[in-house]
Amino acid sequence: MVSTPASPSSPVLPPSDPVLDADGAARRPRAVQGRWARRVAATLIGVSLLLTLWSWALPFVFGFGVRQMPWWRSFFEVNHEVNLAAWWSAGLLLLGAVGFTVVGLVRRSLRADRRWGLLAWLTPSALLAAMSLDEFTQIHERAGDVWDTLPFTGENPLHAFQWLILGAPVAVLVIGLLALSAVRLPRCTRALTVSGITVFFLGAIILESLPLLFGIGRSTWTYHAVTHAEELVEMIGSSLLVVAPWAHLHLRRAPGSLLVTTDGAPDAHPDPSAADVVPRPAAGATGRLGDRD
Numbered sequence: 352m353v354s355t356p357a358s359p360s361s362p363v364l365p366p367s368d369p370v371l372d373a374d375g376a377a378r379r380p381r382a383v384q385g386r387w388a389r390r391v392a393a394t395l396i397g398v399s400l401l402l403t404l405w406s407w408a409l410p411f412v413f414g415f416g417v418r419q420m421p422w423w424r425s426f427f428e429v430n431h432e433v434n435l436a437a438w439w440s441a442g443l444l445l446l447g448a449v450g451f452t453v454v455g456l457v458r459r460s461l462r463a464d465r466r467w468g469l470l471a472w473l474t475p476s477a478l479l480a481a482m483s484l485d486e487f488t489q490i491h492e493r494a495g496d497v498w499d500t501l502p503f504t505g506e507n508p509l510h511a512f513q514w515l516i517l518g519a520p521v522a523v524l525v526i527g528l529l530a531l532s533a534v535r536l537p538r539c540t541r542a543l544t545v546s547g548i549t550v551f552f553l554g555a556i557i558l559e560s561l562p563l564l565f566g567i568g569r570s571t572w573t574y575h576a577v578t579h580a581e582e583l584v585e586m587i588g589s590s591l592l593v594v595a596p597w598a599h600l601h602l603r604r605a606p607g608s609l610l611v612t613t614d615g616a617p618d619a620h621p622d623p624s625a626a627d628v629v630p631r632p633a634a635g636a637t638g639r640l641g642d643r644d
Contacts (some may be wrong), residue, residue: 388598392590395443399586401428402436407579417575422588429582431551432489443589444483447547448597456568463613464535471535472596475544478525479592515560522552537613544594553587554581 406429409592410417415424420431429436455472458464464471484490529548533541558581561567601612 371604387556388594389470392594395590395593396587399439399443399583399590402439403579403583403586406430406436407575410575417570417572422491428579437486437489440586441483441487442477443586444486445594447592448476448479448483450593450596451479454600457600457611458613461611468535471532474532475529475592475596478528482525511546515556519556522556524527526552531566535600539599543591543598547588547591547595549588550591551585554584554588558584 387566406427409415409424409427410419413424414420420428425431426434427436428434431437451472455469455476458472459469526548533544536544539607558577561577562569568575599613603610603612
């Protein structure tokens with residue numbers, strides 16, 4: 352099935368026009384995607400919570416020490432790499448990247464954004480794809496090697512802080528780029544994008560730095576708890592980023608078709624000559640998927 356714009360002979364309602372329900376009362380079209388987004392976010396966060404709790408509880412359930420790591424425990428351990436938890440985290444970020452690309456292209460086909468509006472969707476997509484690659488390949492774990500290759504660093508007296516010195520500017524850059532892109536995104540998507548990336552780096556930078564700042568040893572149960580909280584917070588942020596691009600879409604069934612309505616971007620000015628766009632500034636756009644498409 353291919354998405355096609357509504358024809359002039361089959362007008363569509365703008366997002367703000369009411370629809371009459373069975374009782375004749377005016378109501379807005381049901382925001383199907385909004386409800387779907389909440390359920391998906393809750394499901395993703397729930398799975399992340401289960402993975403983290405299982406990893407945290409393993410040493411208590413089987414009587415292991417903090418550092419005692421048989422091969423099967425390392426498969427679930429969130430503090431280890433190339434295992435179930437790492438694949439889940441990388442997959443969430445990759446889903447977010449794909450979502451921003453797909454929704455951006457859909458909005459472009461509906462002409463809901465300005466000509467360069469697609470860039471506001473592709474920028475988060477590229478950043479999340481890079482973060483997914485880093486999560487999967489664990490490039491950030493090579494902070495010491497990266498530091499040694501820089502020509503201006505020399506010998507670092509704070510060797511343990513190398514990853515923080517390198518990671519903090521990267522986090523600020525990513526948050527800044529996403530914030531600039533989010534200005535041109537619909538309000539709901541903008542809020543979820545900013546919230547998701549903020550929560551993610553709350554875990555990736557703030558919580559991960561606590562053992563270093565307070566001298567918490569790796570062989571302590573406190574370290575075990577803090578690192579699991581860090582990974583969970585990162586997964587929660589990633590889950591919000593998965594649903595962020597979709598949350599502003601609305602679906603409504605019509606005879607023989609499905610109407611896809613988008614919330615308008617803050618500075619969107621649809622082209623009145625386009626048949627698939629309601630000629631109202633910042634009102635979004637509506638497309639129709641027909642049964643014969």
